[in-house]
Amino acid sequence: MTAQILDGKATAKEIRDEIADEVRRWVDRGGAKPCLTAVLVGDDPASQVYVRNKHRACEQVGIAGKVERLPADATESQLLDLIGRLNADPTVHGILVQLPLPQRTDQAGDESAAIDTRRLLDAIDPAKDVDAFSPVNVGLISQERPRFLPCTPHGVIRLLARYRLPTAGRRVVVVGRSDIVGKPIAMMLAAKNGVCGPDYANATVTLAHSRSADLAEITRQADLLVAAVGRPEMIRGDWIKPGAVVIDVGINRVGDRLVGDVAFEEAAEVAAAITPVPGGVGPLTIAMLLKNTVAAASGS
Numbered sequence: 272m273t274a275q276i277l278d279g280k281a282t283a284k285e286i287r288d289e290i291a292d293e294v295r296r297w298v299d300r301g302g303a304k305p306c307l308t309a310v311l312v313g314d315d316p317a318s319q320v321y322v323r324n325k326h327r328a329c330e331q332v333g334i335a336g337k338v339e340r341l342p343a344d345a346t347e348s349q350l351l352d353l354i355g356r357l358n359a360d361p362t363v364h365g366i367l368v369q370l371p372l373p374q375r376t377d378q379a380g381d382e383s384a385a386i387d388t389r390r391l392l393d394a395i396d397p398a399k400d401v402d403a404f405s406p407v408n409v410g411l412i413s414q415e416r417p418r419f420l421p422c423t424p425h426g427v428i429r430l431l432a433r434y435r436l437p438t439a440g441r442r443v444v445v446v447g448r449s450d451i452v453g454k455p456i457a458m459m460l461a462a463k464n465g466v467c468g469p470d471y472a473n474a475t476v477t478l479a480h481s482r483s484a485d486l487a488e489i490t491r492q493a494d495l496l497v498a499a500v501g502r503p504e505m506i507r508g509d510w511i512k513p514g515a516v517v518i519d520v521g522i523n524r525v526g527d528r529l530v531g532d533v534a535f536e537e538a539a540e541v542a543a544a545i546t547p548v549p550g551g552v553g554p555l556t557i558a559m560l561l562k563n564t565v566a567a568a569s570g571s
C-alpha cells in the first residue's frame with residue numbers, strides 16, 4: 272500500500288475538542304446548554320447504533336443529547352405532533368429525525384401506510400434543522416450563504432483542509448447524487464468561497480451516479496474522487512487515476528464486515544491518499560452535527 276491514510280477519527284477528535292471548548296465558553300457566559308433531540312422511529316439496529324453514538328458524542332462535549340423513541344407503527348400525525356412540540360420547545364436547539372424511517376405497508380399491502388419522509392423533514396423548523404435537510408437550508412447553501420452546513424460534506428472538506436489537499440482548479444468526481452451527501456458536496460466543492468476557504472472549493476465538479484455511462488472512464492479523470500453511491504466496493508483500483516485523493520463516504524455491511532464504496536486495498540495501491548472505512552468520514556459526520564447544534568443554540 273502506498274497511499275496516505277486520512278485519519279477521520281483523529282481529525283474528528285480535534286474538532287470535538289474545539290467544540291467542547293466553545294460550549295464551555297458559551298455556558299460560562301450564561302448561554303443555555305445546547306440540546307440536540309434525535310427522533311428514532313422503530314427498532315432498526317443500525318439506526319439505534321447511530322443514535323446512541325450521536326447521543327454519546329453530545330454528552331462528551333457538553334451538549335444535552337435527548338432521544339424521542341416512537342414505535343415502528345407510529346402514525347405520520349403522531350410524528351408530526353412530536354416535531355411540532357420540539358419546534359415549540361425553547362430548550363431544544365437541534366432536531367434530527369434518524370433516517371431511514373421504517374418501510375411499511377398496511378395489511379392490504381398499501382404502501383401509502385408508509386410515513387412520508389419528505390413531509391416529516393419539511394416540518395422541522397429550519398432554525399433547528401441541524402442536518403441541513405430542509406429546502407430552505409439547502410437553498411441557502413446553494414446561494415453560498417449557509418445557515419447550517421450538511422454534516423458529511425462539511426466533514427469531508429474539513430478533512431481535506433486538515434491534510435492540506437486543496438481542490439481549487441482540480442477535477443472532482445462525486446459518485447452518488449443523494450440529497451444527504453452527493454448533491455450538497457458537489458455544490459460546496461464547486462462554490463467560490465468554501466467553508467474552509469477558497470482553496471478547498473473552486474473545483475471543476477462532475478456529479479456522476481450509478482446510471483452514468485462509462486463510469487470508470489469518468490472516475491479515472493478525477494484528481495479527487497468522492498464515493499457516495501452506497502454500493503459495496505464498487506469502485507475498483509483501476510477506476511482511479513494514479514496519485515488521486517479518494518474519499519470513501521460509503522458504509523456498507525457485508526457479512527460481518529463494514530466496507531466502503533471503494534475497494535480499499537486495490538485503491539490504496541494507486542491513490543496518493545485515501546480514507547479508510549470505518550474511521551474515515553464517519554466520525555466527522557457526528558462532529559459536524561455537534562457543531563451545528565452549538566450554532567443553533569448560540570445563534571452563531
Ligand code: GUN
Nearest residue numbers: 367368369370371402451
Ligand atoms: N441516516 C444516515 N445518515 C443520516 C444523517 O446524516 N442524518 C440523519 N438524520 N439520518 C441519517
